[in-house]
Amino acid sequence: xxxxxxxxxxxxxxxxxxxxxxxxxxxxxxxxxxxxxxxxxxxxxxxxxxxxxxxxxxxxxxxxxxxxxxxxxxxxxxxxxxxxxxxxxxxxxxxxxxxxxxxxxxxxxxxxxxxxxxxxxxxxxxxxxxxxxxxxxxxxxxxxxxxxxxxxxxxxx
Numbered sequence: 001x002x003x004x005x006x007x008x009x010x011x012x013x014x015x016x017x018x019x020x021x022x023x024x025x026x027x028x029x030x031x032x033x034x035x036x037x038x039x040x041x042x043x044x045x046x047x048x049x050x051x052x053x054x055x056x057x058x059x060x061x062x063x064x065x066x067x068x069x070x071x072x073x074x075x076x077x078x079x080x081x082x083x084x085x086x087x088x089x090x091x092x093x094x095x096x097x098x099x100x101x102x103x104x105x106x107x108x109x110x111x112x113x114x115x116x117x118x119x120x121x122x123x124x125x126x127x128x129x130x131x132x133x134x135x136x137x138x139x140x141x142x143x144x145x146x147x148x149x150x151x152x153x154x155x156x157x
Contacts, residue, residue: 003048008033010154012041013050017151020054057150065113067141069120071128072106074136082133083107089131095123106138117141 005013008031015027028038045051060066075082083101090099090110098111114120120141128137 003044005050005157009041009045009050010157012038012045014154016042016051017154060113064115067114067116067120068145069112069114069142070140071110071112072136072138072140073108073110073134074105075107076133076135078107086131086133093123093127095119095127106136 011031012027015022015030024039024042025035027042028035031038042051060068073086075086086108087099090096090108095112095114096110097113098109100109101107102109112120112123114123120139124137124139128134
């Protein structure tokens with residue numbers, strides 16, 4: 001039987017989305033609960049896959065990655081083999097931080113984060129365009145970012 005979230009689970013997830021570095025004790029205080037049941041719930045949420053991992057969200061610009069580019073990719077073929085090979089290759093490129101199979105004009109939408117326009121050009125020439133099954137490649141360079149978050153609005157579920 002599938003595990004389903006209750007109100008307390010949802011509240012725990014909301015708290016962790018805002019700051020996953022909080023102690024179990026601090027989370028329990030926010031929920032007016034004791035530490036043990038909150039700890040058990042967090043472990044259950046991890047085990048059931050609701051929490052995939054904990055990460056630090058970095059400031060790209062402060063660490064020297066000033067350019068974000070979205071790249072629309074069309075493949076030459078659409079067999080399972082082409083799709084699997086493409087995703088396998090893309091996962092070898094650390095510059096690609098997201099890869100989504102999409103509907104519409106592209107087969108995939110990639111998010112690339114690099115130092116600057118020169119690094120972007122180098123990536124395109126020395127890595128991406130060397131993939132033998134690429135069809136069309138269209139890039140959109142980000143000028144500024146109005147919103148960027150990984151936080152999900154759990155009130156909708």
